C-alpha cells in the first residue's frame with residue numbers, strides 16, 4: 001500500500017514537473033524583440049504588468065477584513081508614478097507594425113488627442129488617489145480606487161485589443 005501510495009505521489013510530482021516546465025517554456029518562447037519598436041512594446045508589457053500588479057494589490061487589500069493601509073499607500077504611489085510615465089511607453093513604431101505581440105491598437109497613434117485625454121484621466125485620478133490612500137479613510141479610498149479603475153477601463157475600452165475570453 002505504502003509503495004503504491006508513493007508511486008502515486010511520484011507520478012503526481014512528475015506531472016507537475018512536466019506541466020511546470022511546459023509553462024516556463026511557453027513564457028520564454030516569444031523571441032526577445034530586436035527592433036526598437038519591438039523592444040518598446042516588450043518594455044510596455046512589463047510596465048503594464050507592474051501597473052496591473054499595483055492596482056490588484058490595492059483591490060485585494062480593499063476586499064480583506066483588515067486592509068493593510070501601508071500596502072495600499074505604497075501601491076497608490078506606484079500607480080501615480082507609472083501613470084506619469086505612461087505616455088513614454090508608446091513610441092511610434094511600437095504598435096502592431098512592430099511585429100511584436102501587442103494589444104495596443106493603432107488608434108493610439110492615429111488619434112493622439114483622444115489617447116492623450118485617456119492618459120490624462122488616469123493621471124488626474126492617480127494624483128488624487130495618492131494622498132487619499134495615505135490618509136487611511138477606507139470609504140474615501142474605496143471610492144477613489146473605483147475612479148482609478150474607471151480610468152483604466154476607459155482607456156482599455158478604446159485603445160486595447162479586448163482580451164480573449
Ligand code: HEC
Pocket residue numbers: 041044045048049051052053055079101102103104105115118119122148149151152153155156159160161
Ligand atoms: C491611456 C491608456 C491606458 C490606461 C489609462 C491604462 N491602460 Fe492598461 N493597457 C493599455 C494598453 C494600450 C495596453 C496594451 C499594451 C500592449 O499590449 O502593448 C494595456 C495593457 C494592460 C495590461 C496587460 C499587460 C500585459 O500583460 O501585457 C494590464 C495588466 C493593464 N493594462 C493594467 C492597467 C491598469 C491597472 C490601469 C489603471 C491603473 C491601466 N492599465 C490603465 C492602455 C492603458
